Amino acid sequence: MNTLFEYLPILLPVILIQLILMVTALVHVLRHPNYRFGNKVVWIVIVVFIQIIGPIIYFAFGRGEDE
Amino acid sequence: MRAYAAFTKKEFTEFTRTYKLLILGLVFLLFGIMSPLAAKYMPEIISQFMPAGMEIEVSAPTALDSWMQFFKNISQLGLFVAVILFGGIMSSEYSRGTLIHMLTKGLPRRTVVLAKFTAASLLWTGAYLLCFGAAYGYTWFYWRSDANMSGLSVAIAATWLFGIFLLAITILGSVLCRNSYGCLLFTGIAVVLQFLLNMLPKIKEFNPLELITEGTPLLQGQIETGLFLKPTIIACVGTLLCVTLSCIIFNKKKL
Numbered sequence: 001m002n003t004l005f006e007y008l009p010i011l012l013p014v015i016l017i018q019l020i021l022m023v024t025a026l027v028h029v030l031r032h033p034n035y036r037f038g039n040k041v042v043w044i045v046i047v048v049f050i051q052i053i054g055p056i057i058y059f060a061f062g063r064g065e066d067e
Numbered sequence: 068m069r070a071y072a073a074f075t076k077k078e079f080t081e082f083t084r085t086y087k088l089l090i091l092g093l094v095f096l097l098f099g100i101m102s103p104l105a106a107k108y109m110p111e112i113i114s115q116f117m118p119a120g121m122e123i124e125v126s127a128p129t130a131l132d133s134w135m136q137f138f139k140n141i142s143q144l145g146l147f148v149a150v151i152l153f154g155g156i157m158s159s160e161y162s163r164g165t166l167i168h169m170l171t172k173g174l175p176r177r178t179v180v181l182a183k184f185t186a187a188s189l190l191w192t193g194a195y196l197l198c199f200g201a202a203y204g205y206t207w208f209y210w211r212s213d214a215n216m217s218g219l220s221v222a223i224a225a226t227w228l229f230g231i232f233l234l235a236i237t238i239l240g241s242v243l244c245r246n247s248y249g250c251l252l253f254t255g256i257a258v259v260l261q262f263l264l265n266m267l268p269k270i271k272e273f274n275p276l277e278l279i280t281e282g283t284p285l286l287q288g289q290i291e292t293g294l295f296l297k298p299t300i301i302a303c304v305g306t307l308l309c310v311t312l313s314c315i316i317f318n319k320k321k322l
Binding site: 007010011013014017018020021024028052055056059060063 | 085086087089090093094096097100101104108148151152154155
């Protein structure tokens, strides 16, 4: 556990970027219920559990048009 | 010229609204930070996961390892992400029919292609600079004067040029195909073709792929800078050819 705290300041920017990506995608998934394919649950799982690539896939392929 | 500037600006608005700007920026920043970190802490991570009593010799990481990680990440994942994001640059316009209004009002078709290519290139350049800046900062922090290696600027420029070349291929693909998957397939085939051509020694020295694969050997001092000359010329000619072809094909395309 100690090693984790030792490296926390170094890892902080990396974790921060992942969190920003995840939260932006998650907010978008929740607020725009139209997707090109898949449903809300599927996209939430993808965005939250697949690091970095998940939000990219959502914004590139899953995001529906704004009505 | 005014139409061109306006359309380029419109592309950037679209990048912001479709989150492309945000994603590309953050992902490239992440790669920039991760590369030196991965190089620095890899020996410690390996030793943590080794079973007790087992010893392997791991040499201390250097600035070279950091740049090797950087070029590996950018040339594999970085370009992959960029192509995925730019794959739909034309197809979204086809499917929504948003180009028809502007083209019937007299916007030249080549302006559309050129403005899209410019916007994509600018975004790639910006993201790449961000990535390089972060990697350079961290490498400097850990290894100080070693960060600025000989041949680094050439290797950096070569990878950037390959990115531009790949974007030109993507634009050509998106003009040829109606949907973004066709465009991605076209770009994928183009890259696979380059990998296959790389096996032939005679073509290898002209292959633009050299621009991303030979960056690390250059830093290690195994090859000369002059080796990049032929691939650079081919990549520039290829870029021009792809953009010109895109303009010609787009002129004849039914929207």
